[in-house]
Amino acid sequence: MDVVLRAVHDSDLPVFFRQMNDPEAVHMAAFTAEDPADWAAFQSLWKRIRSSGAVARAILADGDVVGSASVYGEPGEREVTYWVDRAHWGRGVATAALRELLAEVPERPLYARAAADNAASRRVLEKCGFKVTAQASGFANARGAEIDEVVLTLDG
Template identity: 60%
Template sequence: MIYLREVRDSDLSTFWEHLSDPAAQQLAAFTGKYHYDRGLFDSHWAKIRSNPENLIRTVLADDEVVGHVSVYGPPDEREVTYWIDRAHWGRGIATAALTALLELVGTRPLYARAAADNAGSIRVLEKSGFVLTGHDKGFAQARDGEIDEVILTLN
């Protein structure tokens, strides 16, 4: 069973393990400096958790913390993001978690971005109702260069 709950302090060590996985970073491509430094990670999470405009939830599968999902950004540019532990990919968890998050958020449109070659993430977003609305290029720290990305919108 997949469900969401509010983030607890005890979740952060597990999130660190997920976010610092080099193979997952490579696929996600768009990482931040906090993916590589535990001190920056802790500061980043303190900041985003203290912002009441961010909706962040822990993803649980059969009572195991397997990732997180969130909505953030200004009202007219709200964006979703998620990260599921690589050991749990391919089981529908990201789709179920994102669908549950979208039920909590009445704001539309919502936006998402993904590396253009990240077919799994794009598939999750499309299953959740997002449609491809644009293309862009961006610097992907995990790949140390500029890559193609897609922009998806949920109206």
């Protein structure tokens, strides 16, 4: 499978919106929008992301948009985030996309967060060199509760 990143196009947003409304994926990600089905809030979020200086990319697998990957935040505190359509889980797409994103954004340290029980996301991050450096808890909109999360760091 050929996995590449490219700049986000307006036409990607409805695809991302559909992907980010998959109930199983939302539960796994845990830390999601308060109402993932709010199209106006979703559009507003992506407008802020695209105008903020974040590095936001669409993930393509064999030419199809299958997710997104971004680096955002202030220097020294920048975080990575990614989302891959559930139909492509377990196929190496997230790992390949994150590796490409990290090659594009050489600054370090970079941080990531994941629900503590999201072993697949932790595995992707660890394959890309991130190490668990802290544990925390936070309110997970998708689960309606405070849950444990891990903070991972990628140093230079």
